[in-house]
Amino acid sequence: MAQLHVLMGADTIRARPVIRTIGLADLKDALTRGFADFSAIPTHAVFLCLIYPIVGLVLARAILGYALLPLLFPLAAGFALVGPFAAIGFYELSRRREQGHDISWEDAFDVLHSPSRDAIAALGFLLLVIFAIWIAVAQAIYVANFGYQPAASIPHFIRQIFTTPEGWILIVVGNLVGFLFAVTVLIVSVIAFPLLVDREVGAVEAVLTSLRAVAANPITMAAWGFIVAALLLAGSLPFFFGLAVVVPVLGHSTWHLYRKVVEPDLSPRPEYPRQPQKRRYAAQFPAALFAGEEKEPPTRS
Template sequence: MTPTQPVSLRSPLRWLAMGWADLRRNPLPGLAHGLLLAAFGGLLLWAARDRFWLLAGAFSGFLIVAPILATGLYAVSRAGQNGRRVGLAEVLALWRSGDGRLVRFGLLLGLAGTGWVLTSAGLITLWSPVPIQKPLDFLRHVVLEPRLGLFEAWLLLGGLLAAPVYASTVVALPLLVDTRMPVGAAVAQSWRAVASHPGPTALWAVLIVTLVGLGMLTALLGLVIALPLIGHASWHAYRDLDASAGRRVGA
């Protein structure tokens, strides 16, 4: 297994490079994940095409739930570090395993995502002076509104929800795939890792949001590559962060 390395501000770029190598080495599972998640994003776009006040929250809520959907990619990267190449069958076996820890965590993330969608929709609907129906309406009357207020409140509330979710998942989800650790202990380890390396983990969060944003700007096509890249890179982030936080990887 590839040894872990000390975590620094350069580490997030190294995690991306290693994730890209994983994707190139075994592209089928990653591209399948990317296609399915991009298709789900397209379904969201179609369902809320005339209700952008809802779509804005739905897409940002998608970011909250996405880590649980990438658990199969952690297994692919783990196998690659052990010199094995796994296909879709092994990834599907992980999903069919019915691991109660992953199910419970997924439900919690789903509740968090739903809560943000409702909060975002309520905030935009009640505060905006005009109906927000299309992306241009959101850009003109929320993002580019010269008066301070709605957009800043929307970003602040989203950040207040996303930050603890990110801190709870960045190490915990790969850790649950890699070990039999209980959910509570995995979440505590994830918070410990973030607290130990606030700079690199903050930069990693910015890179994730940037890559997803770029993927969305390409009519969701970029998500086919961006999402598996992030998933594979997240495995390498977990290994370095978990080891630096004082727990032997794989224990």
């Protein structure tokens, strides 16, 4: 029964989300709103994304041994495959800001109290599996063309990729296969994760809603996919540091894209209760540095 709840949601007879038709102008507006969200809480968003530059530095260090050199591009491109799941906290921040709540970076973890948290985890696991398959396929494509012998140096690797027939085959086949993986993830998840943050639905319903949204807006969603890919590429070029800005902006923008594509649900969103906690400055760093001073309410004698 628990598995059925995760896949189908708590109420399988609930009306399906209604899909709207949107245009390219809506993408621009979603990006504008997403950047506005990021501008309103930049310290919180950047703090959450520090993991991306750290991962980039780890990858750069690993390349010094050249063993992982052929996987550098697949690993970097693979960020796009898990990005919809990694940005889940930004959907929550935009949702709370949209409702007029005061927000801090800790609120990004309110998805842990979402009624669809198990479905979010299940769909996130699916993206991680897709990412692992992509890395395995990319490695197989490289081995099929160059064998198991690692590159002797970075210049040698660049020469064999760009100046040999095997390298040209690797570029063409690798990009085509990667494109298929990216399209699959876009279709499955572009609306699914924001929907799971917003409503109590199952993973299957979320994926089906995403499929219907893409089917109703194929050109617009294709354009969105190219925008995401271009921004992620631009953010990855300076040793991945640009992702600290690109990922939160795209995360916030995806929420507003969801709002444009799916008509709002007027029924209240159930919440898992949380125990109130006293403010802990160490846990709220660096947000506490920028927050206004809070005064304790006066006590009556």
